[in-house]
Amino acid sequence: MTTEQYDIKTNINIGQEIFENIPNDIRPGWAGLVLSRFDHYIKNIPTSISELYQIIDDKDRWKEAHEQFTKIRVFGLENKNYKPENYLRLAELVAKVTYNASGEPAPFDSDSGHYIASLALKATEYFDDNRLEEEVKSTILLFNRNKKFKDNxxxxxxxxxxxxxxxxxxxxxxxxxxxxxxxxxxxxxxxxxxxxxxxxxxxxxxxxxxxxxxxxxxxxxxxxxxxxxxxxxxxxxxx
Incomplete structure (x- = not known):
């Protein structure tokens, strides 16, 4: 593990900086892209997560992500032995970020997106696959490497x-x-x-x-x- 990856996993301030450099309308797409790094490693992607991708792809449906968060949470409660647990927790954060980006009332905690980078890298540990870890890190840092995107x-x-x-x-x-x-x-x-x-x-x-x-x-x-x-x-x- 590189020093950079270790810092992202353990320092929430780095996760905050990464997230806040991403324009609001891009956050659901970025978060969904991070989550999708695991698609080829999860044997059976839960329906609630597959449905979340469809919501992310349609801005008019972002408001549905609040209910989708509940579906993902219920799936986790009904499948307590599901592995990796951090994958489900990551999906919950992605749903929260998507709903918050909709601008609808009663948003989730505003810092929900700050934990995506850390949790995504922690979720890779279950698979012990360097290619996955590098792919996740690269996606996390997509917008962090070019500050111009925040205002464009x-x-x-x-x-x-x-x-x-x-x-x-x-x-x-x-x-x-x-x-x-x-x-x-x-x-x-x-x-x-x-x-x-x-x-x-x-x-x-x-x-x-x-x-x-x-x-x-x-x-x-x-x-x-x-x-x-x-x-x-x-x-x-x-x-």
Whole structure:
């Protein structure tokens, strides 16, 4: 464990600084992204957490996160032996942050987001996987490394979208089938082009065609346009 990771785990002031550097409208997306680092490690993601992702993706539904917090809490109470417990606690914090960002009355504690960084890193300990720990740390620090995002909502939204596209290409597209063994940057060279297509309002067919062409011409893979259409849908939904 690096000194930086240790400090984030133990010093709540660092968690506060990280969280408060993120614009309010970006906080649910960032928190959900941190939580989603565990998706490929949890065998059966609780329905209450899967539903939370859907709420995060739709700003008009953020107010529903209060009820979703209750569902996650109830799941934990009914499944006292669920492991890792810190994963459920993290999901509760993500729900709180999402509801607070909605601006609805009776918000949760304003410092709820301060604990996300610490708890996320603690949750990785259960899996004892360096790749997961590095992925979580990298996501936690997404906005902390560039202070301009705090006052530039458009840039922050674009940066979050860029990261989501990077994730989709790595976790879902992965045409070579190496995301469990290869370096994390294997497909990152393709992210700028796909991001550019999304920003240019390309439709699902255009994005899918480009992905399929990359598979065939750059990687020597056959792939299928049907799968690329599925990936294109995920990319467009990430906006």
């Amino acid at each position: 909502l458009t840039a922050a939204k674009d940066f979050l979208l860029y990261k989501k596209i990077d994730d989709i290409l790595w976790f879902d597209w992965d045409p070579i089938g190496i995301n469990d063994i290869a370096p994390r940057d294997e497909y990152q060279g393709y992210v700028p082009e796909i991001f550019g297509l999304v920003k240019a309002k390309a439709d699902r067919q255009e994005i899918a065609n480009r992905l399929h062409k990359l598979e065939m011409e750059n990687m020597g893979m056959s792939g299928t346009i049907e799968n690329c259409l599925t990936i294109a849908d995920k990319i467009l939904k990430a906006q």
